[in-house]
Amino acid sequence: MSNYAQHEHHDFLGASAQALADPTLQQALVRLTDTLLAGNRKGYAALADSSELRDHAKRIKEHTLAHLDQYLVQLEASVQRLGGKVHWAATADEARKIVVEIAQKANCKHAVKSKSMTSEEIHLNPALEAAGVEVTETDFGEFIIQVAGERPSHLVAPAVHHTRESVARVLSKHLGQQLADDPKSLAMTGRRVLREKFRQADLGITGANFAIAETGTVVLVTNEGNGRLTTTCPRVHVAIMGIEKVIPRFTDLPVFLKLLARGATGQTLSVYTTIITGPRQAGEYDGAEEFHLVLLDNGRSKVLATPFRESLQCIRCGACLNACPVYRRIGGHAYGGVYSGPIGSILTPLYDSVEENPHLPHASSLCGACQSACPVKINIPHMLIGLRELQHEREPNRWERWAYGLWSAVLQRPWAYRWALWAARVFLKRRATNGWIAQMPGPGAEWTKIRDFPAPAAQSFRDRWKELE
Numbered sequence: 001m002s003n004y005a006q007h008e009h010h011d012f013l014g015a016s017a018q019a020l021a022d023p024t025l026q027q028a029l030v031r032l033t034d035t036l037l038a039g040n041r042k043g044y045a046a047l048a049d050s051s052e053l054r055d056h057a058k059r060i061k062e063h064t065l066a067h068l069d070q071y072l073v074q075l076e077a078s079v080q081r082l083g084g085k086v087h088w089a090a091t092a093d094e095a096r097k098i099v100v101e102i103a104q105k106a107n108c109k110h111a112v113k114s115k116s117m118t119s120e121e122i123h124l125n126p127a128l129e130a131a132g133v134e135v136t137e138t139d140f141g142e143f144i145i146q147v148a149g150e151r152p153s154h155l156v157a158p159a160v161h162h163t164r165e166s167v168a169r170v171l172s173k174h175l176g177q178q179l180a181d182d183p184k185s186l187a188m189t190g191r192r193v194l195r196e197k198f199r200q201a202d203l204g205i206t207g208a209n210f211a212i213a214e215t216g217t218v219v220l221v222t223n224e225g226n227g228r229l230t231t232t233c234p235r236v237h238v239a240i241m242g243i244e245k246v247i248p249r250f251t252d253l254p255v256f257l258k259l260l261a262r263g264a265t266g267q268t269l270s271v272y273t274t275i276i277t278g279p280r281q282a283g284e285y286d287g288a289e290e291f292h293l294v295l296l297d298n299g300r301s302k303v304l305a306t307p308f309r310e311s312l313q314c315i316r317c318g319a320c321l322n323a324c325p326v327y328r329r330i331g332g333h334a335y336g337g338v339y340s341g342p343i344g345s346i347l348t349p350l351y352d353s354v355e356e357n358p359h360l361p362h363a364s365s366l367c368g369a370c371q372s373a374c375p376v377k378i379n380i381p382h383m384l385i386g387l388r389e390l391q392h393e394r395e396p397n398r399w400e401r402w403a404y405g406l407w408s409a410v411l412q413r414p415w416a417y418r419w420a421l422w423a424a425r426v427f428l429k430r431r432a433t434n435g436w437i438a439q440m441p442g443p444g445a446e447w448t449k450i451r452d453f454p455a456p457a458a459q460s461f462r463d464r465w466k467e468l469e
C-alpha cells in the first residue's frame with residue numbers, strides 16, 4: 001500500500017504536509033493541472049458564447065433539481081419500457097447489496113468496471129470481491145491505482161500522482177515481469193491485460209455521466225473506449241448513478257457534451273460518447289442482455305432541501321480542481337474523501353459529515369478560480385462560506401467570538417482604534433529585522449512557521465494622510 005492510502009480521511013493537515021514534501025507529486029500536479037487548465041480556457045474561448053452556454057446548462061440543472069422527483073420517476077418508467085430494471089438505493093450500503101445481488105442472481109464471476117466516482121463513493125469493489133466476484137478497473141489510470149491499492153487523486157485523472165517510473169514499478173510487481181518505463185509499451189501492456197479481462201467478463205459496471213428521463217438513455221463519456229467495451233462485452237450491465245445526474249430531454253444532452261470535455265480537458269468532445277438505451281433488443285448485434293440502473297441517493301436528497309443544493313449541479317469535469325491554488329499543491333488524497341478539490345470540500349462534508357471533515361470548508365483561499373472554470377458556474381466559494389457558518393453555528397469557537405467581539409468594540413471607538421494601532425506598531429517593530437518578522441507569537445506563529453511577516457511601514461497611513469492634507 002502506498003503512502004497515499006495511509007491517512008485517515010479526516011487527517012487533512014497531515015496528508016497536506018506529506019503531499020507538500022513530495023517533490024515528484026508537486027511536479028506531476030503542476031504539469032497536469034497547468035495543461036488541463038490551459039485546455040479549459042482554450043475550450044471556452046473556442047465557443048461563440050461560452051458564458052451564455054454555461055448559463056443555459058445551469059438553468060437546465062436548476063430546473064431538473066427543482067423537479068427531480070418527476071424526472072426520476074419518468075426515467076424509471078422509460079428504462080422499464082425498454083426492458084431494463086431500476087433499483088432505488090437510499091444509502092451506499094443498499095447500493096452495494098443491490099449490485100452484489102444482481103451479480104449473484106446472474107451467476108457473474110468476473111466484473112469489468114468503467115471509471116465511476118459513484119461506485120468509488122459506495123466502496124463497491126470490496127463488497128463484490130467479498131462475494132466472490134473478481135473486479136477489474138478498465139480505465140488505465142483506475143487500473144493502476146487499483147493494482148497499487150490506492151484511491152483516485154483527481155476526478156478525471158485518477159493516477160495523476162504517479163510517474164511513468166512508478167507506473168512501471170506497480171505494473172511489473174502486479175504482472176510478475178519487468179516492464180520498461182516507456183509510456184507506449186506500458187499502455188500496450190495495459191491494453192493486452194485489459195482485453196483479456198473484457199473477454200472473460202460476465203458483468204459490466206459503469207457510472208453515468210448523464211441519464212435522460214425522456215428516453216431512459218444512459219450516457220458515458222470516456223477517452224479510452226473502455227466504457228463501450230464494458231457495456232457491450234459482458235452479458236449483464238449495471239449502471240450506478242447519483243440521482244442528480246438525470247437530465248430531462250435528449251435535446252439537453254448536446255449542451256452538456258459541449259461543455260463537459262471543454263471544461264475537463266479542452267477537447268471539443270471526448271473521444272468516446274457511449275449512448276445506451278436499454279438492454280440488447282431483438283435484431284441488435286451487441287449490448288448486454290440484462291440492463292440495471294441503480295439510482296443512488298446517499299445524502300443527496302437531504303442536500304436538495306438546503307442552501308447547498310447548487311452543489312448537485314456538478315457534472316464532475318474536474319475543472320475546479322485544476323484551477324484551485326490549494327488542490328494544485330496538495331493533490332487529491334489530502335482531501336480524504338472520494339471527491340477532492342473545491343467541489344470535494346463541499347460534497348464530502350455534506351454527504352459524510354461536517355463534524356468529521358472540519359478542515360475541508362477552510363481548504364480554500366476563496367479566490368473564485370473554481371467558479372470561473374466551472375462549466376455550470378457553481379458558486380463554490382459561497383457554499384464554502386456557508387459550510388463555515390454551519391460549523392460556527394454548531395460548534396461556536398469561544399476564542400474567535402471573543403476576538404471578533406474585541407475587534408468590533410475597537411472599531412466602534414476611534415480612540416481605541418488609534419491606541420491599538422500604535423501598540424501593534426511598537427510591538428511589531430521591536431521584533432523586526434531588515435523589514436521582516438521571522439517569528440510571531442500566539443496564533444501568528446502559524447503564519448511565520450512557513451513565511452516571514454512584513455514589518456509595519458515606517459509611517460502609518462493615518463499619519464501620512466494627515467501630512468498630505
Ligand code: SF4
Pocket residue numbers: 155263313314315316317318319320321343370373374375376377378
Ligand atoms: S464543480 Fe464545476 S468545475 Fe468542479 S467538477 Fe463540478 S462541474 Fe466541474
